[in-house]
Amino acid sequence: MPHSVTPGSTPAEDSSRTISQVEPVKSELDTQDAHMADAPSPADTPAEAQAEERMEKQAKVNLEDMFDGEDSDPEFPSSAPQPKSEAESSQPAPIRINPRSVFSDPEIMKAFYQRLFPFRYLFQWLNHSPSPTNDFAHREFAFTLPNDAYLRYQSFPTADLLRKQCLDQLPSRFEIGPVYSANPRDRKTLRKASSFRPLAKELVFDIDMTDYDDIRTCCTGASICHKCWAFITMAIKVLDVALREDFGFKHILWVYSGRRGAHAWVCDKRARELDDTKRRAIAGYLELLKGGDQGGKRVNVHRPLHPHLDRSLNILKEHFQASILHEQDPWTEEKSAHLLNLLPDPTLRAALQKKWDSSPSRPSASKWADIDSVAKSGALSKSSKDLLEAKQDIVLEYTYPRLDAEVSKKLNHLLKSPFVVHPGTGRVCVPIDTRIVEEFDPLGVPTVTQLLTEIDEWQGTEEDGKKVQDWEKTSLKPYIEFFKVFIAGLLKEEKSGLKREREEGTEAMEF
């Protein structure tokens, strides 16, 4: 793993690294305990939220008792962290966060999981209810460890235990899989193999810039800039509206993948319970571009356009002008051959070829305009309707979302969890607010090192004796708050759905 090696970071040196000032270390201890306390325990209900807060302020004796209880947990005898020894090791010397620090540095990852990662909200999101259920307990997590080993079929009864294992193993990232019919950790002890099967998972989508490599001119490979992020913005707009309007899904979480793509998690109950056929159907409905890189036309749709495509085309049209013609400028010099290939009319093709050969440096926007002007001047052997349709197809080819459809088609596909750190860039995989998707700046997303520095530099005071969480001191705050609101909406619907089910259930019983 290339990025895990720091020049001169030997284990001996690592142990000498710690948080930069003594003051924050103290507060870090507190928050850590607070985290442990406020992570939901089986008895938690929203009504007890206040009690929780009181507890935070109270003496730590109770908390220590709680830890003792967990230490004796038979399931994780070895992984139970000892809060005291942790404190000792982190007290003497603080971490020096300097520009040379590498994101997957163990101390940095440790501080991230300890102080910033919103385990509690992740739990609420996946659990769909305040008290732990099998929705969370039977959920598969897969850890990528710092030595690049990949640990599948991890599962956790509560958020605390997930946090514990993260702190223990410091995964460079972890992924979320489906809810299984049994606890994933027990899968080998089950008598019948068939009793272990995936039951539910959010419907997920993955848009990655790799699929755009043949049409983006600004960057290649892993790098991105604002120009090519426009592709992702367009994709999000089109997919989001289709999922909401056509399929009637309401709870769609878009997440920045940390480098050059975005993930969508459709969390509606109806979406979670889809089987593979139905997932494939949705992916097929949303997929448009066919065929490989061999060139040739990749969009072929029936006319009249399906309402979904018609709507998408209307959304994409404006982007095509700005993002494609001006910013990407895809048909400079000899690249215009591809554009010519896509035009169905041989006469027009010849006329355009002649015109562009004489001025090869003409920008794409002018070339695009040329198509119409040359066509008007009479070099058109087919109907203008054919030309219009060909132009629509070109707009779609250059702007329509390119999905990594395999991810969406399978119930048991794993996808990187929100809020983990991308090991290559150090950026946190934050949610994207679709209402202001245009404003989202992938290069402005905070990196883990930046966030840790922000905690130290935080100047505010704690008002009304209310504890300020570490994430609230950083630029991660708006993202976590957005996530909280999203979860609240999901939980509300889940609760009313449950009630309805129960009512229907009782009716059915009364015969």
Added chain:
Amino acid sequence: MIRHDYSRVDPKRRADINYKKRQFAKAEFQQQDYEHRLNYYVLPPTAEITLEEFETWAINRLKVLSELEACGFRNRSPEETAEYMTSILNKYLPLRSNSSRSQSLQEERKKDHYSHFILRLAFSATEDLRRRFSRLETMLFRLRFKDDDLLERRDFVSSLKLEWEEVGNAEKREFRDELAAAGGSKKGDEQEWFKVDWERVPELVEQRKVFLKRGKAYVPQREQMSLVVAEFTRRLDEALELTARALPRLDEDDRLAPILAHLSQSFTAPDAAYSSSDAEIDGLSAINANAIDSLTQNFPLCMRNLHMTLRANSHLKHYGRLQYTLFLKGIGLSLDECIVFWRRSFKLITDEKFQKEYRYNVRHSYGDVGGDANRRGRGYTPYSCQKLLTEALPGTGQAHGCPYRTLTQDSVEPLIAMLQRTGVADRDVLKTVKEDVAKKRYHVACNRVFEHAHKKEIKKVRDDGSWSATDLDTIVHPNTYFKRSWLLKHLGEGNAGVVGGDKMEE
């Protein structure tokens, strides 16, 4: 509470029954009356039939189903299949419409009904069999549904009482344009629509053939078939699952169990048309990684396509890699050489990344690692044409599959361009290839190209009689293509021309 039922015998009196009388007594279960030609097979049969009937009916239905499956393998279009199946159905499993007023109407339907349930028993044991049975029964149902009398079909559908909502006039007006656009119908073409949850019509959704609004699919009347068929499959799958659970209780019956076991065994999958002898080519010494480039001239188009994509991008996506690796294994490239080949081909990738992400896959394909221990040492067999033709189509940036199919989805041009690049320039050949492809006879097109490319050699071996007719049979496996091509191009070099004893299997 025990309900009094005439079908039950009072347990205290059981001893008094004279079996001879009972044997010829009238059935005490209610006889089923088959009102419709089509059947959703909801109620199991209740009357008695003889063991002989039990077996022959099942075998007849099995014959129909396997012919149907074979049609799929041969890539017949729905129309061709329907035509082909008519005579077979009439022979083994006739089912006439009500309007025919045939005397044997009830008898035919009874046979259809019973044979379905017998096979259900036979094919419920394993997941594989269940899936296959359900797929074929669905095909059969669809076939019959299509050629059913219109009026009777409507009666049948309304008897099903499927929950769907009709789209009212107000809504029809509101979404007039959308409905017309999604259905692909002409303007002013008045039609009826149903509104159902989209989950019930996944195939229509996948092909964007319905208008969707807030999770409801607006299904045009003529797509009703897809709804009815999907419902049929759903119910059958559920019922098969239940049958599987009930099956162990049948073990005690020593008359039925052997018949059922025999039925399910004779329904095994046809061979993948690959034999290890394809890998042993006389005169072709062990291939190494360097030789692949020159050997591609003998490769079928699917593999040349992969090879060209690999050389152009210095990369291939997963399914392409898998298909190509297995093919290379099939032509005799050893594992070590194969890894060398991939390592060199992925020029832009670091050693470390290659070791981590790709090497395992190649070893896995060769059966060197992973999977269950039984398969290890052999790995997967190279893909046959049939496998390539039934796979999902390649997505963005992928190049696997049969190019005669994958490159002709929307227009035939990419394929023609590809053929021209590989040196097939003859106009007549290209024209006939276009025709073949339009009829979805992909393997015919491929064989045509083969014959064109080896015209001289084929003529020669035909004339001097060194190759028998079976040696020049239709090619249905990429590795057969390579082997035959290589032998033909190296005629007269050493013992390469001698193929007599070495039969290529189809």
